Amino acid sequence: MDFFPSEEHQLIQATARKLSKDLLEPNAEALDHGEGRDTLLANLKTLAENGFMGLNLAARYGGTEAGTVSFALAIEALARGCASTTVTVSVTNMVGEVIQAVGSDEQKAAYLPKLSDGTYPAGAFCLTEAGAGSDPSAMKTRAVKDGNHYVLNGTKLYISSAEYAGVFVVWAVTDPDAPKGKGISCFLVEADTPGLIISKAEKKMGQTGSATNEVVFEDCRIPATAMMGAENDGFRVAVGELAGGRIGVASLALGIANQAMETAKQYVKEREQFGRPLADMQGIQWMIADRETDLEAARLLILQAATLKDAGQPFSKAASMAKLFASEAAQRATYTALQLHGGAGYIRDYPLERYARDARITTIYEGTSEIQRLIIARETMKAV
Incomplete structure (x- = not known):
């Protein structure tokens, strides 16, 4: 290794x-x-x-x-x-x-x-809907064949980068009579296509600089050649891409956490109380040691998942483990870093409160921590 x-x-x-x-x-x-x-x-x-x-x-x-x-x-x-x-x-x-x-x-x-x-x-993914978040197979957006075209109707939620994306990967039901998850297809829709409407921008707790919008399809007519892969095979594609996306979210969480801790370590070296730097105090040192161990473990889990993916090996379980651990570790790290700043961490003169808000979503998007645990357990039990 x-x-x-x-x-x-x-x-x-x-x-x-x-x-x-x-x-x-x-x-x-x-x-x-x-x-x-x-x-x-x-x-x-x-x-x-x-x-x-x-x-x-x-x-x-x-x-x-x-x-x-x-x-x-x-x-x-x-x-x-x-x-x-x-x-x-x-x-x-x-x-x-x-x-x-x-x-x-x-x-x-x-x-x-x-x-x-x-x-x-x-680019943007259009997968999540109001009633199809953790269970995307429950989506209601429809794509109806009309000659050499498909007509899309439905609403997607929480679409990152929607306001400036040039192309959207869109999942829609093409066979409503198929078993759940089996009648879904995947399409490419360009941003200027009539009937594709970038609707309300969400007001978020964190990562506020990233546009997140509702995307509405109203009689959005696209050529049949816009379908990616085989008809009714889109759900399998979605599941596979979500696994890869989890490596990205895990890495993003780790980056936020590392920056928060670097900021905190510098602060406690410079800030003095009781006549000595905060960094000299054992309680502070133990807080830092715990978080450093967390982040090193997260890094190794991420690299394991990425290495498996590059090698063409099954990586879904590893990606979920990396995403679960790194995103949860980022919560601990950003709040520890804020705590190490004391009252200064709570005001916007320092970036600690932004790091904490930005990290929070990483336990939710690309599959919540609870969903990652289900995936890990399922994959673990397959091997028993």
Whole structure:
């Protein structure tokens, strides 16, 4: 087992850290206050130009071909600077991967270069609905065949990057009489398609700089060639891509947590009470030790899942373990970091309260912690 990153991994990680520090971090506070959208879009373009929007895509489509381990390292590094920007990077990479995995040659050629080079600022997934969150097989959005077209009707919720996505991967029921989860298909819908409506923007607790919207389909007419993969096989595609997306969320959570703890460690070294630095006090040291152990364990779980995915091995259980542990560890780390700042951590002069709010969603999206436990238990019992 090799625990040492390759030269390519180190280069990608170092580049991501520099871009995170130079571009993302200076805009993070503005995004959190509802400003800085133009800078966000400019930063997304720069990230694309540096290869971060197609980390696991083939070079012939403008991708980096760097693999999942590089993806995880990059997302962790970028999230240190701005979680709102990084979630767009993570989701866009996964949109590219699903197109590469199940799209036709024509679909790959049409969309992957635009995701890779930043022509599209982002890609988006349209899966969740009001009655189909943890159970996406219960979705109600319909796609009805009409000659050489399909007509989409329905509403999707909590769609990341919807306001600036260039292409949407959309799941809809194509056979309502099929057993649950068996009659769902997957489509590619371009942003300017009539009948695709970007509706209300959600007002969120954290990651407020990342647009999250309701997306409505009203008699949205798309060519039959917009279907990805086989008809009625879309649910299998969704389940597979959610597993890959969990590596991204785990890495994002780890990045937020690491940045919070780095900020806290610097603070306790400088802050004095009772005539000595806080860092000299055993109680403080033990708090830091517990969180450092948490984050190192999270890092190893993430790299295990990413390595399995790159090797073409089953990785669903490993991805769920990484996502569960890293996201829960991020809650502990951000709140510990805030506590180490005392009253200063509770005011907006310091970024600790933003880190805590940004980390909170990582236990929810791409499958809640409770769903991850169900997946882990199910996969564990299969081997018994």
